[in-house]
Amino acid sequence: MSASHATSNPYAAQAAGWRPPPLIGSRALRWALLLGGLAWFVAALVTMEINWARAAEGWQRGARFLAAFVPPDFVSKWDDIAEGLLESVMMTVVSTVLGLVLSVPVAVGAARNLAPRPVYLLCRAVLVVSRTFQEVLIAILFVAMFGFGPLAGTLTLAFATIGFVGKLLAEDIEATDPAQLEAMRATGGSWLQGLAWGILPQVKPRLLGLSLYRVDINFRESAVLGIVGAGGIGATLNTSLDRYEFDTAAAILLLIILIVMACEYASGVIRRAAL
């Protein structure tokens, strides 16, 4: 009875042996990718020239670093910390505003549905350059040009903002409904009026979201620019780490995390209030 039951259900055996279909259909390609990946992995590890003895020593120092977080030392270097943080915040404010003011025209120029071909190519080139180079690289050049201090950092962040907001906003402009712009033109509206009433209302939520997100990024980036002399909290942090003052470094890191969290919370509130 039971034997005939098993034979009467041939699907059971088949189901037990079922495997999900592989991601890559061709078996040869699958093996080639796997072996290639393994070969790269080994080569990467071997050529890294890791000093394991030095890294092993790190456990102690790592433990000391973590221990410095309880309690962090806000007091002994407070003046430096406060000054650095305030400078970071001011750089964030000015660079975001400046960057946004500049990125809107670049975004309009980089939108295929609004700009003539030469303008489009020029604006796209600006965006590519701005997005390719890490902020710190730009900061090095700007420090060489404008001298040490927060202005170099502010301009760096503003330039990076153009690349970020410009690209994403341009994509949003290209995705707008053309009917609204056409309606504006049909009423005899000028190009600027078309922009203001046909395009802006459609991209406004995205623009607000990007701006708020960029405030966040600019603050986080402003914390590293000090390493190359472009102002902000980074210089203080770098010095404290160089002098093995881990408790001060811990205090700075915690403050950065707190401010970023506050920014994220505030941007959530603003987004809900404005939209």
Add this chain to the structure above:
Amino acid sequence: MSANTEARTQDVVWRRRTPMGDLLAWGAWLAIVLATVLSFRQISDATIWDFVWDAPQQGADLLSRAVPPRWSYASVLWKPLWDTVNMATLGTLLAVILGIPVAVLAARNTTPSVLLVRPLALFVIVASRSINSLIWALVLVVIIGPGPLAGTLAIALRSVGFIGKLLYEAIEEIDPVQVEAVEATGATRAQVLSWGILPQVAPAIAGIGVFRWDINIREATVLGLVGAGGIGLQLEGSVATLAWPQVSVILLLILATVVVSEWVSARVRKAIT
């Protein structure tokens, strides 16, 4: 009657916001302008403006020194470039491996405890995201010594938060029906995770990973500045010795690498979705 309504509609002035809303909007704009002006004045006080007016000349000077690039210098750069790409790739792999459990713990529908575990996982994500990879590198160079290992770990530590955040949002958006179906067969938690949830977010994992890899290539190019390996070390050396023709070679090489990685990343993401 009809005259009455007509009079009333004429009296109504259309307004976009309530008076309170108007006041708030004005207040917000005023606050932004004030903050910007005050901040700019502070920054301006900390600036030596003579240097700034000099900037176009300085820029032109730099450019004239940087051109033509010293192409022979590129032969020294292949190994640091290889290190840079490896740091970014290994760091991203490590971050994906670490980020998946963090995301599972942070997602509302998979976390073991909304009250205890979820806030902890969210804090890990925020902490990781708040600290720039260059700062992670600074810390790690002090702890485990200079070299690409510090750079790889710095990339990984910064990326865990990024991957964790995007992935937990993806997990929260999955279709609960599939999970329920697997649960109904009497599957354990681990089985539900691997058969009900993982297949749904696998494309997201790959997409987020490749997206972050692209960003990490960019970030890895500067980690050498603080001694964490990669091409940044050569850049630092060249800038410090004012060898601008070498700087331009390095920047062009970085440009090429980033453009290629961006292209690869875009292709892979397009293939996935």
